[in-house]
Amino acid sequence: MKGTKDFPQCGxxxxxxxxxxxxxxxxxxxxxxxxxxxxxxxxxxxxxxxxPQLYIDGEFFGGCDITVGEPD
Structure with a gap:
């Protein structure tokens, strides 16, 4: 991600x-x-x-759009 969990540097x-x-x-x-x-x-x-890119148990899950549940 851009920044850290304590100080994210993008929306x-x-x-x-x-x-x-x-x-x-x-x-x-x-x-x-x-x-x-x-x-x-x-x-x-x-x-x-x-x-950001989210990985769950080492597997790529997706970006912010996927995380919030937006369709492709």
Whole structure:
């Protein structure tokens, strides 16, 4: 995500953080703004061009739109 769970740095990242917190989910974040290689690597790994990217048990789930339940 852009930022951290304590300090999200975009609205989409904040939305996902708020959803996970409302579910009392335990989660960790990686600030992709800290490292261009990590950011590009995650885009390639997931074949998903935007952030945040949510992974559940190591599997890519989707971005903010999928997390909030918007149709494709």
């Amino acid at each position: 989409f990242s904040n939305t996902v953080v708020q959803i996970l917190k409302s579910l009392n989910a335990q989660f960790e974040t990686v600030n992709i703004l800290d490292n261009d290689l990590v950011r590009q690597g995650l885009k390639e790994y997931s074949s998903w061009p935007t952030f």
